[in-house]
Amino acid sequence: MTKKIPDKKSLQNKINILKNSSIFSELDDETINKLALSLTDISVKKNQIIFQKGDKLNAMYFISSGEVIVRGEEHIFTNLKENDFFGEYSLIDSETRSATVISNKDTHLLKLEQRDFLNSFEVCKAILKTLIKRLRNSNILEEQLVKKQKEIKKQKLELEELNATKDKFFTIIAHDLKNPFNTIIGLSELLIERHKLYEYDKIIECITQINKFSSDAYNLLEDLLQWAKSQTGRINVDLEKININKLILENIKDTEDNIKQKDIKLSLNLDEPIDAFIDKNMISTVIRNILSNAVKFTESKGIIEIITHNYNNYVEVEVKDNGVGISKKNIEKLFKIDSNISTLGTSGETGTGLGLIISKEFIEKNNGTINVFSKEGEGSNFIFTVPVFKL
Secondary structure, eight states: OEEEOOOHHHHHHHHHHHHHSTTTTTSOHHHHHHHHHHOEEEEEOTTOEEEOTTOOOOEEEEEEESEEEEEOSSOEEEEEETTOEEOGGGGTOOOOOSSEEEESSSEEEEEEEHHHHHTOHHHHHHHHHHHHHHHHHHHHHHHHHHHHHHHHHHHHHHHHHHHHHHHHHHHIIIIITHHHHHHHHHHHHHHHHHTTTSOHHHHHHHHHHHHHHHHHHHHHHHHHHHHHHHHHTOOOOOEEEEEHHHHHHHHHGGGHHHHHHTTOEEEEEEOSOOEEEEEHHHHHHHHHHHHHHHHHTSOTTOEEEEEEEEETTEEEEEEEEOSSOOOHHHHTTTTOTTTOOOOOOTTOOOOOSHHHHHHHHHHHHTTOEEEEEEOTTSOEEEEEEEEBOOO
């Protein structure tokens, strides 16, 4: 490194560089002039080391012309060009340098020694203000980074849910939807080939089975359609005034046959007429799914009770059964697509577990909540709430 002799032109250049720097831009002209006089001109050749990591060097540098690279042992931190500066922290502390600075081309530097910096209170105050500003900016950046990390974490969870949804969909298509059609095709082929050999009762049995598996496949397709719409955001929520008790009675009709077949006692404890503010089709789906689930897991001659009441601006609907119940481990999986379970009912009824997942999504779209309380061998209690209609 070689020192250059300052002249009037170079002095003015130093003054301009100091005024244009963010670190000393607020200094008055007199202080700027004094500071400019204390700067030392230094010329370095391309690829020359200005200081290395670990050096004990108490000075900062302004780049009058040229370019430098600030790097660690393996990584380049930044490139600095004309009017940039580096080494400012060394004016305050006496620690060794945390990075190496190398000229990227022939470069002219202005060096400010720590002793010259400490001789001026105004200069010290200027750099202190700059460092405080940097600290505040660093806090803002840290806050933004934390926020971005949360967003990334949320996006990661959403991607995992999408993958789980995709996997569940293909599982249903490959197994649950394929099986009933295989049975339907098999039974219908038997009827075509052997209907003349079968007795009347055997034919009725095959037709009954075809009807059952056709209904199962249709119901599954309905669930898949509803689920697909909810996943792609193509399902509209049409909130309106609906009498919840009347809606429950309407949907009981869809499960009456199953209730009668299992000789289950259905007890209704419906509060005085309650108007809810809901999407009728969505909540109908919820009621059917929960009631069907109760019938599925209740033994023959069991009891199912439906209770409604109004509290705190919400309608609460309970569907209680004295069926087989649910383990604590499986309760945690009921509404999760990635770990959802499908269990045979007490009479061998099948299902995909989609019904409860759809129900949870529909309840939430209607600004409500859904919970389940259950214990193995002691039945289950599904409770959902939806807002009361207000004039």
